[in-house]
Amino acid sequence: MIRPTHPKKEIEEALRHAEGQGWRVDVGGSHAWGRVYCPYKEVECRCGEFCITSIWSTPKNPGNHARALRRVVDNCTAHRNRREADDDAEE
Template sequence: MSRSTHSKKEVEEALRHAESQGWRVVEGGGHCWGKMYCPYNDKECRCGEFCITSIWSTPRNPGNFAKAIRRAVDNCTTHRKEQAAKVKQAEAEE
């Protein structure tokens, strides 16, 4: 089942970025528009603090909120470790 688009275009673009990195975006959940879940949900990943991120329906500043979503996705420690391992493996194969 596909989700509906977020009303703020900057936030929607950030959510699509998150989904392209494997994060799961789910609508609903109380006062927020939805939540996004890290694909790793690793115990070592910053104590799980950023493994679930709330998505607000009407953020005060949509541009800054979109940047915060991207930051949460791009700074995932487990994702960074896996990317570094892939780079090392590619260099070893050359």
């Protein structure tokens, strides 16, 4: 099933970035447009919790919220460790 697009283009671009990195976007839920979930499900992720972050439907500043979403994806501990391991394997 195709997910609905986010009404703010900056946030939609950040969601596509997350999906491109393997993250799952779930739409719906209480108090938020949706959530993004880390694909790795490892204990080392963010304080012993799996990486999950909320997607706001109408943030005050969509650009800042989109940057925050990208930061969560790009700074995921498990993702960074796997990317570094892949880079070391290539060398």
